[in-house]
Amino acid sequence: MNYKISIIIPILNEAETIAQLLQHLIDDPSEASVSEIILVDGGSTDGSQDIIQRFISNVTPSNTNPLQNTTPSATSFIDIRLIPSEKGRAKQMNTGAKHATGNVLYFLHADSFLPKHFDRYIIDEVKRGNHAGCFRMQFDSKHWWLLLASWLTQFRWRACRGGDQSQFITRLLFEDIGGYDERYSIYEDNMLINELFARNQFVVINKKLQTSARRYRKHGVGKLQFYFWMLYIKKWWGADADELLAYYKINIS
Numbered sequence: 001m002n003y004k005i006s007i008i009i010p011i012l013n014e015a016e017t018i019a020q021l022l023q024h025l026i027d028d029p030s031e032a033s034v035s036e037i038i039l040v041d042g043g044s045t046d047g048s049q050d051i052i053q054r055f056i057s058n059v060t061p062s063n064t065n066p067l068q069n070t071t072p073s074a075t076s077f078i079d080i081r082l083i084p085s086e087k088g089r090a091k092q093m094n095t096g097a098k099h100a101t102g103n104v105l106y107f108l109h110a111d112s113f114l115p116k117h118f119d120r121y122i123i124d125e126v127k128r129g130n131h132a133g134c135f136r137m138q139f140d141s142k143h144w145w146l147l148l149a150s151w152l153t154q155f156r157w158r159a160c161r162g163g164d165q166s167q168f169i170t171r172l173l174f175e176d177i178g179g180y181d182e183r184y185s186i187y188e189d190n191m192l193i194n195e196l197f198a199r200n201q202f203v204v205i206n207k208k209l210q211t212s213a214r215r216y217r218k219h220g221v222g223k224l225q226f227y228f229w230m231l232y233i234k235k236w237w238g239a240d241a242d243e244l245l246a247y248y249k250i251n252i253s
Contacts, residue, residue, distance in 0.1 A: 003123045004035040005168075006102030010085075010092035011039055013046040015109040018213070024113055036079040040096040042087035045143030045191050052082045079180060089163070090180035090188035095164045096146050097171075105174055107167045111212035114166070121205050122168045131153040131173045132196045133203035134165040140214035145221050156204050158197055159232070164211045173201060183241040187231065219252065227251045 007025060011018060017038070025037055039052055064067075077247075085095040095109050104126055108114070115135060116122070124135060139146040139196040152160045167189065181191045196202045216224050230251075231244055 003033065003104050003126055004102040005033055005104045005106050005119055005122060006035060006100035007037045007106045007108055008093055008096035008100060009037065009039050009108050010042065010096070010240045011048055011110050012042045012087065013044045013048060015044070015046040015048045015051055017111050018048055019051050020111045021110060021113065021176060022052070022055050022080065026080075028114065028116055028118065031158075033123055034078055036081065036100065036103050037144075038080045038099055039080070040081060040085045040092040042085055042089075042092050049082060050082075056080050056082070085237045088182065088185050090184055092181045093188075094182060096190070097174060100108060100171070103170055103171050105171055107169075109164055109166070109211065111214065112164060112166060114194055115207040116210060118207070118209075121207055124159045125168075125205060126186045127201055130201070130203040132167070132169040132201045133205060134161070134167055135205045135207050135209040137165045138208040139213040139216070140209050140210055141216065143213070143216070143221050143248045145225065146213055146216060149225075150208075154204060154206060156202065158193065161190065161202075166209055167192065169196070173199075181241075185241070187235060187241070187244050190232075190235070216251075224252070 003237070009021070032046060041049060081099070083095065083099055085092040096107075097105055099177065104122065106122065119136070121135075131170065136150075138150045140146075149160075153165055169192075177192065177195045180188045182188075184191055219227075220225075227247075234244060234247060
């Protein structure tokens with residue numbers, strides 16, 4: 001089977017990093033396996049849309065890949081689209097999936113940067129029969145706790161999972177699950193991962209994705225980690241989507 005990856009990125013006010021991420025994504029693919037990048041905007045007010053539209057019009061890869069027939073424009077081989085959506089990562093990612101043409105969906109946060117040859121690693125896992133999974137993660141911080149948390153993401157433990165590590169999943173499996181649970185404005189990644197573990201379909205690719213520690217810098221590492229643990233415990237004890245969102249808004253948002 002010929003596998004094609006659709007990269008889906010939910011955004012909300014990501015003007016600071018979105019152009020850098022897009023350049024990173026189009027420069028790296030090792031083969032013609034990434035068919036499209038779909039940016040799903042939940043109502044940005046910081047000019048993110050304008051930055052993306054300018055990028056689509058003007059971008060040129062810094063290193064032209066010979067597999068791309070030496071064409072200088074990245075948009076000639078990777079289709080980059082910006083589409084609107086209701087606010088909320090679950091809704092945005094489901095909207096992106098509906099517009100995707102690839103048979104492998106790859107959900108990526110806007111502040112996360114992938115390892116080289118990410119497309120090859122994903123497709124190799126799918127060919128091995130691993131229909132969903134993520135990369136291990138590394139924060140852009142030298143704080144001891146974040147270094148430890150990053151190291152732990154190499155293990156296939158549910159407690160070490162989260163959306164910052166990204167998520168690849170075949171379209172067939174995604175549709176079988178029913179996509180992201182849109183009742184959850186937060187914790188939607190964990191809900192999907194729970195479904196994947198229940199089906200024994202989850203693999204961790206032992207390559208590092210780098211993600212921003214900006215929320216930890218904003219709130220403080222200890223305080224934010226405590227809030228995240230509380231969300232996890234609350235869900236464990238039966239909290240519903242509204243309770244989790246209320247706690248998040250009071251303490252983190």
